[in-house]
Amino acid sequence: MSENGWWVYVVIIVAGWLATDVWRYLGVIIGNRLDEDSEALQWVRAVATALVMAVTSKLVVFPTGTLADTPLWLRLGALGAGFLAFLLSGQRVIVCVVVSISLLIIGLLTL
């Protein structure tokens, strides 16, 4: 198993560390050339936000683990109601979290 042990670290370094940090380093090099008020930065911001929200929204629509067995309408309903409460409360993030998670738990208990 010791042979297997060091190979796992090679995998983590190559497929984990290298595969993620290459993009971070490229981000530094590109970001270093962007002006704070440039149109290019506006576009980069838009792409970054869309990427992050695509990842985030996929966590809710296609979750892994326990939530995978829960109905989609419950997850979307809890998130939607929480986000609405968040907007109505003057964009208080804690409201979004508490309302969504409470509704999810109530839904999981009653189903």
Place this chain on the structure above:
Amino acid sequence: MPSSDSDMRSGLFWFMTGMRGILSLPALILMTSFVGFSAFALESGVTRDQAVFMTLAVWALPAKMILIGTMAGGAPLAASFLAVTLSSIRMMPMVASIMPDMKNDKSPTWLLLFLSHFVAITSWVFAIQHLNDVPRERRTAYFGGFAITLTLVNALIVGVCYGIVAQFPPIVAGALFMMTPVYFFGSIWASARHSVVKLAFVMGVVLGPAFALVSPEFDVVYAGIGGGTLAYLVDRFVIRRRKPPVAASPAGEIGHE
């Protein structure tokens, strides 16, 4: 030199101020996610040392989940590398978009490269929310204080919690899993300072799952580049055209320099 002495103290002060951010709501929510990750690592046959090493080396949670997923499936190294690389392309625009706010004229490139390793969604949101409230020459210290501490604390959490929490009751596990996306929905919307960001937010939310159905390997990349570009074009040629032109003078902080 008295001035450099006070500079150093000030740098340390801002580093410590950033450190205190690990007691904030987003950091605490992320920590619960890492408790969940330690259970996931155990179930997937990853050892404690490997899970801690992975947390320090990769840091981004989605990339680690994908790495473990492909490793557990016995995929060859090249396949793991490709899967993680595709999932991490988003790091490039994320890091690039906070660089203009984070650096100053004297920031050495090696420092920015080093700090970029600690960028993941939580620290990216933290940077967007707080960097503008910090004196420009202290922003790297402030960000480092938060992001490095966050990484180390979560590596510690993985090391300690591994094996303790083998399995949560389903409702607790479900609620913990949901915390992270719900938090991102609120905090990223609340921290949007430009109309283009809100448009891109909506595009990503809709297009991420939509592309997942069409092209599961490249969904996030398509949703990000396509949705982000569409948001930018709509913002520039529809929304900003309607508004009276904004004066070209840059933001206040540049005026001080």
